[in-house]
Amino acid sequence: MINKIPYKIYLYIISDVFSQVSYRLFQVFCTWYYIQHYNQEENLASIMFFVWLSSVLFLPISGIALEKYRKTSVLSISCSIICICSIFTLAYYHFYTNHNNYTDIIFLVVSIFLSAASSFILPLGVSLIPEISSNQNETAFGIRIKSSTFIINLFLGPMLGGFLAGTLGGESILVTALIFSFLSVMSSLYLSIKTNLKIVKNTQERFIFALTEGIKRTIKIKEERIVAIISSGSNLFLVPFIFLLLPSKVISEGNTMVDISIIEVCLGIGMLLSPIVFIPYLEKSLGKHTTICLGQILIAFSIFSFSLTNNLYIQYLLGFTLGVGLNLFNVIINTCRAISIPDGYRGSMESSFLLLCMITIPTGFWISKLYLNTFTANDIISSSIIIYIPSLLIVIMSTSIKNIVGSNSENQPYYKTKYKKLFV
Numbered sequence: 001m002i003n004k005i006p007y008k009i010y011l012y013i014i015s016d017v018f019s020q021v022s023y024r025l026f027q028v029f030c031t032w033y034y035i036q037h038y039n040q041e042e043n044l045a046s047i048m049f050f051v052w053l054s055s056v057l058f059l060p061i062s063g064i065a066l067e068k069y070r071k072t073s074v075l076s077i078s079c080s081i082i083c084i085c086s087i088f089t090l091a092y093y094h095f096y097t098n099h100n101n102y103t104d105i106i107f108l109v110v111s112i113f114l115s116a117a118s119s120f121i122l123p124l125g126v127s128l129i130p131e132i133s134s135n136q137n138e139t140a141f142g143i144r145i146k147s148s149t150f151i152i153n154l155f156l157g158p159m160l161g162g163f164l165a166g167t168l169g170g171e172s173i174l175v176t177a178l179i180f181s182f183l184s185v186m187s188s189l190y191l192s193i194k195t196n197l198k199i200v201k202n203t204q205e206r207f208i209f210a211l212t213e214g215i216k217r218t219i220k221i222k223e224e225r226i227v228a229i230i231s232s233g234s235n236l237f238l239v240p241f242i243f244l245l246l247p248s249k250v251i252s253e254g255n256t257m258v259d260i261s262i263i264e265v266c267l268g269i270g271m272l273l274s275p276i277v278f279i280p281y282l283e284k285s286l287g288k289h290t291t292i293c294l295g296q297i298l299i300a301f302s303i304f305s306f307s308l309t310n311n312l313y314i315q316y317l318l319g320f321t322l323g324v325g326l327n328l329f330n331v332i333i334n335t336c337r338a339i340s341i342p343d344g345y346r347g348s349m350e351s352s353f354l355l356l357c358m359i360t361i362p363t364g365f366w367i368s369k370l371y372l373n374t375f376t377a378n379d380i381i382s383s384s385i386i387i388y389i390p391s392l393l394i395v396i397m398s399t400s401i402k403n404i405v406g407s408n409s410e411n412q413p414y415y416k417t418k419y420k421k422l423f424v
Contacts, residue, residue, distance in 0.1 A: 008132050009142040011191040012075070012124070017149050018184035019079045019121055022086060023114050024157020025177035027051075029089075030107060032165045032173065047108055051115045052362060058119035059355045063214045065120060066347025071128045072192035074120055079188045081117040083181035085110050090174040123354060126338040127346035132195065140335045144275035147331045152268075159261070214348025217422050218356065221415060223340070223404040224349065227333055228356040230391045234299070236360040237384045240368040241303060242267075249377035253310045262312075263319040270323020275331045278324060283332070288405040292332050296395050298325025300388035307382035329395075336404050340414035342423050 034044040065074055089110050096103070129142040164172040218224045242264070250260050282291040302322035306315060341349055371380050395401055407414035416423045 006138065006141070008191060008195055009129060009138070009145070011187050011194070012072075012128055012132065013142075013146055013149055015075055015079055015184045015188040015191060016121060016124065016146070017152055018180045018187065019082050020118065020153040021157045021160075022082055022177045022180035022184065023118050024153065025161045025173050025180065026086070026089065026110070026114055028158055028161025028165065029170055029173040029177070030111070032161070032170050033107075043104055047111050049362075050108060051111050052358075054112045054115040055119050056355060056359060058116045059122070059351045059358070060214065060348075061351075062120040062123055063348030063351030066123060066127055066351070067344055070192070071124060071131065071347070072188070072195050075124060075128070076185070076188040076192045078117040078120040079181065079184040082114060083178070083185045085113050085117075086174065086178040086181045090171070090178055093171060093174060119351075123347060123350035126334055126341075126350045130338045130346065131343065136339055139339055143335045143338060144279065144331050147327055147334070148272045148275050214345075214352045215355075217345065217419075218349050218352040220422060221419055223400045223415075224337070224353060226394060226398055226400050227337070228353055230394060231357040232360045233387055233391055235357055236364040237368075237387050238299075238303075238364075239361050240364040241381065241384065244365060244368050245372075245377045245381055246306065248372065249306065249381065250315070252377060255312065259312055263315055266316045266319035267323040270320040270325075271327050272323075274324045274327035279328060279331055282328070288332050288336070289402050292329045292401070292405065293392070293396050295325045295328025295330075295332075296388070296392045298322070298328065300385060300392060301325075303388070304382060304385045307378040332405060336407065340404060340407060342413045342416045345423060 030044060030047055034047075062074075089107075092106060125143060125146045129146065130139045133139055133142065160176065161173050164176060218228065246263065247257075247260050250263070251257075279291065282294065286294070298321050302318045302325060305318050309315065309318075337350075337353075338346070368380060404414060
């Protein structure tokens with residue numbers, strides 16, 4: 001049985017990557033359709049807002065579904081919804097190429113369905129992998145590999161979609177999205193057939209009660225609360241930095257979109273290598289807590305240093321160190337969280353945690369756009385150190401962070417030992 005566990009972890013990761021890339025390709029198609037084809041930025045902005053809103057609304061619901069039903073079945077159904085949406089969108093665009101009033105409504109509805117399906121897949125990394133394997137080393141291995149694929153989900157869709165739009169046209173994006181979604185359905189169905197996971201039901205039967213309990217646990221557990229504060233505070237600036245401030249800075253210095261892409265590729269290489277190369281070595285030589293502190297230092301140093309240089313080669317290096325720092329923190333923390341949460345509670349707690357992390361992102365974009373009207377991108381980037389110094393101090397000084405990364409959950413999950421009353 002043991003030799004099959006990594007194989008099943010890979011099956012899950014493949015399903016996740018293919019489904020998320022398909023979703024990103026649809027977003028690229030909408031960008032191409034509304035901006036390049038019809039120059040309707042306000043319609044695209046409306047779709048993006050409803051995508052974020054539906055993610056926020058469906059994340060808590062996904063946590064309840066992951067606790068009440070087999071997680072592999074939830075994965076298969078979500079991938080199937082993405083595939084059906086891909087088929088429908090391709091058919092509609094192929095037969096009704098002229099823009100009309102129904103097009104906006106159809107693309108909006110499809111976006112909401114895709115966002116909802118993605119919200120059910122998103123919490124599975126922390127909640128499904130520990131149930132595929134109860135071995136802590138294999139769980140850590142799976143989460144490391146899953147974290148390495150985050151950058152693929154983030155950038156492969158836009159890069160591939162942009163290439164297809166420029167060479168073959170918009171319909172080719174939808175065809176490719178359909179292929180990826182179909183592969184995600186096949187791999188998720190195979191995983192569901194090969195994996196016989198038990199359903200660990202907790203005592204909360206009523207939907208509303210179960211919905212609120214997941215959020216309550218995340219807030220009441222000090223370790224979860226502190227990590228959520230650090231992550232949401234970082235996302236307040238980090239996401240606008242990658243997608244708005246950094247491109248604005250690079251373009252204003254006379255460079256091109258190609259240069260931005262290279263920086264993002266370097267960031268991706270750093271994120272890919274961090275769990276595979278750096279984390280195993282640093283955990284052994286420095287320990288987990290020192291390693292996540294180093295990750296926070298690298299994040300703050302890299303972002304602040306971007307404001308001090310216009311040398312592209314240095315910016316490539318800073319992109320790499322930023323990627324390494326991001327995963328030094330995220331992978332270790334998420335691995336420790338995954339093995340600390342008892343079976344039957346991971347779905348609702350992870351979805352609630354992700355909700356708290358995501359909710360600040362639109363505020364960060366709004367603030368960044370507002371300040372760009374008055375200040376340069378370099379000014380905003382350099383001032384971001386104000387956000388990261390408190391986060392760094394919390395990581396260094398927090399006893400709760402030290403406890404969770406140093407806990408031994410082989411006999412019983414750490415949270416169940418420390419917070420017995422929350423898991424009865």
